[in-house]
Amino acid sequence: MSNGTPDTPTLDPEGGAPVAISLDEVSEIASEVRDLIEAGEEHSAWERIRLLHPADIGIIVAGLPSTSRDAMLRVMTPETVAWMLRQMNPVEAGRVGARLGSRVLTPVLQQLRPQQALDTLLRLPTRTARELTAILPRHVEETPQLEHEPDTAGSLMAGRFPAVALDDGAEAARASLRALDEDRRRFTHVFVVDGERLAGQIAMVDLALAEPDATVVQLATPVIATVTVETPAEECSRLQRHYNLTQLPVVDDEQRLVGVVAAESLLSATVEQDTQQMLRVASVSGEAVGGPLAASIRTRLPWLTVNLGTTFLAAATIALFESTLTQVVVLAAFLPVVAGQGGIGGTQTLTLIVRSIALGELVGVRARQLLVREAVLGLVHGIWLGVLVAVIAVAWQGNPGLGLVLGIAMLGNMVIAGTVGAAVPLALRRIGVDPAVASAVIVTTATDVLGFRLYLARARAVFYLRGSRAW
Amino acid sequence: MSNGTPDTPTLDPEGGAPVAISLDEVSEIASEVRDLIEAGEEHSAWERIRLLHPADIGIIVAGLPSTSRDAMLRVMTPETVAWMLRQMNPVEAGRVGARLGSRVLTPVLQQLRPQQALDTLLRLPTRTARELTAILPRHVEETPQLEHEPDTAGSLMAGRFPAVALDDGAEAARASLRALDEDRRRFTHVFVVDGERLAGQIAMVDLALAEPDATVVQLATPVIATVTVETPAEECSRLQRHYNLTQLPVVDDEQRLVGVVAAESLLSATVEQDTQQMLRVASVSGEAVGGPLAASIRTRLPWLTVNLGTTFLAAATIALFESTLTQVVVLAAFLPVVAGQGGIGGTQTLTLIVRSIALGELVGVRARQLLVREAVLGLVHGIWLGVLVAVIAVAWQGNPGLGLVLGIAMLGNMVIAGTVGAAVPLALRRIGVDPAVASAVIVTTATDVLGFRLYLARARAVFYLRGSRAW
Numbered sequence: 001m002s003n004g005t006p007d008t009p010t011l012d013p014e015g016g017a018p019v020a021i022s023l024d025e026v027s028e029i030a031s032e033v034r035d036l037i038e039a040g041e042e043h044s045a046w047e048r049i050r051l052l053h054p055a056d057i058g059i060i061v062a063g064l065p066s067t068s069r070d071a072m073l074r075v076m077t078p079e080t081v082a083w084m085l086r087q088m089n090p091v092e093a094g095r096v097g098a099r100l101g102s103r104v105l106t107p108v109l110q111q112l113r114p115q116q117a118l119d120t121l122l123r124l125p126t127r128t129a130r131e132l133t134a135i136l137p138r139h140v141e142e143t144p145q146l147e148h149e150p151d152t153a154g155s156l157m158a159g160r161f162p163a164v165a166l167d168d169g170a171e172a173a174r175a176s177l178r179a180l181d182e183d184r185r186r187f188t189h190v191f192v193v194d195g196e197r198l199a200g201q202i203a204m205v206d207l208a209l210a211e212p213d214a215t216v217v218q219l220a221t222p223v224i225a226t227v228t229v230e231t232p233a234e235e236c237s238r239l240q241r242h243y244n245l246t247q248l249p250v251v252d253d254e255q256r257l258v259g260v261v262a263a264e265s266l267l268s269a270t271v272e273q274d275t276q277q278m279l280r281v282a283s284v285s286g287e288a289v290g291g292p293l294a295a296s297i298r299t300r301l302p303w304l305t306v307n308l309g310t311t312f313l314a315a316a317t318i319a320l321f322e323s324t325l326t327q328v329v330v331l332a333a334f335l336p337v338v339a340g341q342g343g344i345g346g347t348q349t350l351t352l353i354v355r356s357i358a359l360g361e362l363v364g365v366r367a368r369q370l371l372v373r374e375a376v377l378g379l380v381h382g383i384w385l386g387v388l389v390a391v392i393a394v395a396w397q398g399n400p401g402l403g404l405v406l407g408i409a410m411l412g413n414m415v416i417a418g419t420v421g422a423a424v425p426l427a428l429r430r431i432g433v434d435p436a437v438a439s440a441v442i443v444t445t446a447t448d449v450l451g452f453r454l455y456l457a458r459a460r461a462v463f464y465l466r467g468s469r470a471w
Numbered sequence: 472m473s474n475g476t477p478d479t480p481t482l483d484p485e486g487g488a489p490v491a492i493s494l495d496e497v498s499e500i501a502s503e504v505r506d507l508i509e510a511g512e513e514h515s516a517w518e519r520i521r522l523l524h525p526a527d528i529g530i531i532v533a534g535l536p537s538t539s540r541d542a543m544l545r546v547m548t549p550e551t552v553a554w555m556l557r558q559m560n561p562v563e564a565g566r567v568g569a570r571l572g573s574r575v576l577t578p579v580l581q582q583l584r585p586q587q588a589l590d591t592l593l594r595l596p597t598r599t600a601r602e603l604t605a606i607l608p609r610h611v612e613e614t615p616q617l618e619h620e621p622d623t624a625g626s627l628m629a630g631r632f633p634a635v636a637l638d639d640g641a642e643a644a645r646a647s648l649r650a651l652d653e654d655r656r657r658f659t660h661v662f663v664v665d666g667e668r669l670a671g672q673i674a675m676v677d678l679a680l681a682e683p684d685a686t687v688v689q690l691a692t693p694v695i696a697t698v699t700v701e702t703p704a705e706e707c708s709r710l711q712r713h714y715n716l717t718q719l720p721v722v723d724d725e726q727r728l729v730g731v732v733a734a735e736s737l738l739s740a741t742v743e744q745d746t747q748q749m750l751r752v753a754s755v756s757g758e759a760v761g762g763p764l765a766a767s768i769r770t771r772l773p774w775l776t777v778n779l780g781t782t783f784l785a786a787a788t789i790a791l792f793e794s795t796l797t798q799v800v801v802l803a804a805f806l807p808v809v810a811g812q813g814g815i816g817g818t819q820t821l822t823l824i825v826r827s828i829a830l831g832e833l834v835g836v837r838a839r840q841l842l843v844r845e846a847v848l849g850l851v852h853g854i855w856l857g858v859l860v861a862v863i864a865v866a867w868q869g870n871p872g873l874g875l876v877l878g879i880a881m882l883g884n885m886v887i888a889g890t891v892g893a894a895v896p897l898a899l900r901r902i903g904v905d906p907a908v909a910s911a912v913i914v915t916t917a918t919d920v921l922g923f924r925l926y927l928a929r930a931r932a933v934f935y936l937r938g939s940r941a942w
Contacts, residue, residue, distance in 0.1 A: 020696030030835025063835030204675040225491030274745035282822035311811035318804040332803040333789040340782035351753035364501025364534030
């Protein structure tokens with residue numbers, strides 16, 4: 001039942017409730033707000049946005065330059081900021097909370113009731129939340145979720161959830177929901193416990209349709225998947241996707257129900273996992289576009305440094321053929337052609353395989369089958385690209401030998417790219433390393449080094465050049 | 472209420488219901504099944520898997536080599552295959568259906584009741600489903616969802632959904648759910664209509680807690696977001712994530728409710744959009760690891776060909792400095808170092824920006840702010856990498872001039888990488904092009920061409936070499 005608090009708008013024929021707006025509309029309003037604040041009219045700025053959905057208010061405020069943001073937050077009051085964070089999805093609330101910083105968030109939390117402060121705290125990034133608990137009153141400090149590692153079921157779960165005893169009835173299940181107040185909206189099931197052990201679940205729709213005298217045993221269905229507090233968020237997401245689940249009960253070693261990963265937290269975690277995976281392939285995982293520069297440097301620089309080492313492998317390969325290059329210096333011009341195509345081809349294959357592994361699509365598929373497929377694809381691509389590159393090189397440089405060498409190197413490197421692009425992520429997974437993290441650097445190093453070697457060695461042979469130092 | 476059909480297992484203390492298993496367990500069972508079928512024991516193979524969750528049966532069967540798969544499908548019967556597809560999430564069912572092909576799926580659909588056939592059909596990829604409708608009886612042909620473009624709300628929506636009139640009561644809302652039989656489990660809300668126009672929604676938990684005499688007006692809350700049949704799946708996913716929604720009502724121009732994108736379809740669509748975005752950045756979007764070779768070639772080869780053109784731009788840049796290279800041939804060895812680092816740095820930036828755009832994180836953030844941030848990051852990285860590369864080059868080749876040239880080129884190219892890596896996706900978005908599609912090739916071309924030019928022009932100046940043909 002809707003009860004008229006700001007947390008649950010009632011149906012209002014005058015249309016007072018916030019509605020979704022497009023990203024373009026949000027951008028437009030954001031720029032109006034920025035102009036108003038810069039003109040010193042932060043009260044008008046707040047009037048402009050206060051009827052929007054909290055999710056939109058959140059991203060507009062977080063996107064403001066820091067001095068404008070401070071002016072806006074003074075108008076908004078700590079209660080409003082807390083309300084906004086509680087209404088946003090957990091991932092966006094965490095991002096916005098991180099941008100606001102603990103200086104802004106401390107008064108926000110201090111003016112809230114303990115339960116509300118806790119709810120708000122749980123939407124913040126774990127690091128910020130831990131910082132804040134230190135300055136908060138005792139009762140808020142006791143937040144079991146903060147004890148768990150980030151990106152585990154323990155950090156995602158709600159400690160308050162609807163539960164009913166196996167020997168009870170529908171009315172008891174309803175009472176467990178009523179006791180949660182607004183939080184009841186986060187759950188799609190009431191969990192059934194036998195003693196403390198998880199015994200089943202009642203879908204909300206079944207409870208809605210239950211006869212008044214229905215028993216829990218009649219209404220309950222089996223739980224398909226449970227997790228523990230240590231289960232990684234990634235596995236939670238896989239369970240959600242693969243088994244079509246809306247929420248996950250968290251149990252301890254003795255199958256006692258200790259928490260529930262609610263629907264919105266589970267969805268947010270899935271989106272976050274997908275984002276992190278995509279960023280890991282590019283080695284920028286853990287960063288945010290608006291985050292501190294130091295964090296970005298810490299994430300990217302080690303990786304760039306490792307990559308520098310691998311490009312020197314490529315440089316060393318070329319250096320081996322210095323005498324070949326001295327004799328036919330135009331060969332140097334085509335080095336990026338050979339390396340570039342191999343790199344792109346390898347990256348295509350590895351991205352496809354990395355994503356398929358993450359989605360559990362490769363279960364039961366033999367690795368050999370995938371390797372052969374990608375090698376054959378590389379061969380087909382290599383034949384087409386090899387002929388094309390040979391024709392262009394001959395037309396441009398008028399040198400049939402160069403065309404032949406380039407064509408062969410291209411063909412060979414595309415087969416290498418397909419094979420290595422598939423083999424590296426599959427091998428990394430087998431030894432328990434996340435293929436998203438390390439595949440790209442290994443694959444591009446392989447296509448560079450092997451591509452250059454193939455190209456320059458072939459050139460030396462075709463042009464009957466003096467032997468170089470090695471190979 | 473659970474009713475004992477195979478679609479809703481009842482709570483069974485003996486533990487007969489399928490439970491979630493880990494990917495490793497699935498792999499192990501898949502390999503046992505493969506061995507059993509190869510030994511001609513497909514009945515034992517089916518016994519091994521028939522009590523698993525349908526989602527696991529699906530991926531195990533789809534992963535089998537084609538002859539083993541055919542043997543397995545003969546044992547499974549068309550009814551079982553249809554049941555399996557209906558129980559899987561829409562995306563996985565679509566992928567498994569695509570692997571089974573229309574030869575297997577035709578008898579599956581023909582032996583089902585019309586409504587079941589339709590439900591199964593709607594899980595298949597749009598192309599396969601359209602093929603199959605041609606050979607099916609008339610009533611199944613009339614599937615409005617298949618008329619809509621793939622990846623729109625129209626193709627994702629369910630045409631049957633729970634709806635109740637604004638002047639009705641809780642009991643009518645319950646009746647609308649009962650009328651849907653098993654399908655009711657797909658919905659988290661009952662929709663409220665005034666005439667045919669969408670007027671609100673009732674959350675399932677509110678219906679579960681409603682007094683017997685509650686009216687719809689008392690229970691209803693406003694709808695936050697609606698979509699039309701043409702709304703892209705990408706925008707549906709954004710609405711779900713940003714506003715914390717579980718399902719989306721689909722309305723026509725006059726706000727008449729025509730369908731509902733149910734929770735499982737919406738989640739599947741979100742995961743699918745994330746996957747496609749990740750694959751688009753690597754230009755392998757639309758492919759599946761087990762799909763036909765021809766489809767993979769169609770996806771990748773045009774892109775590889777475009778990329779070949781851009782690597783020739785890099786080659787042309789080097790060719791301009793042929794006389795410089797002739798005089799100091801060791802310069803050629805360091806070409807991949809300059810290009811490789813610039814390419815990695817640019818890709819890191821663009822991946823972060825592309826993903827932030829997709830998640831709506833950049834709303835209200837000024838483009839200039841992002842460009843400056845990435846340029847500064849590039850500068851910091853460039854200083855470190857430039858010093859490092861200079862030291863290594865001097866140590867290796869004993870040539871301080873080379874170290875100086877490389878250091879300057881590295882510094883410059885990292886700044887270029889940061890600036891271009893941020894500017895290209897932002898500019899593409901502004902002109903309405905999907906930044907995931909085209910950013911990578913533009914950014915790596917820019918870092919290659921500008922990096923080589925910077926490196927070789929600097930080398931010519933530092934070594935007082937003869938002027939080359941241009942620049």
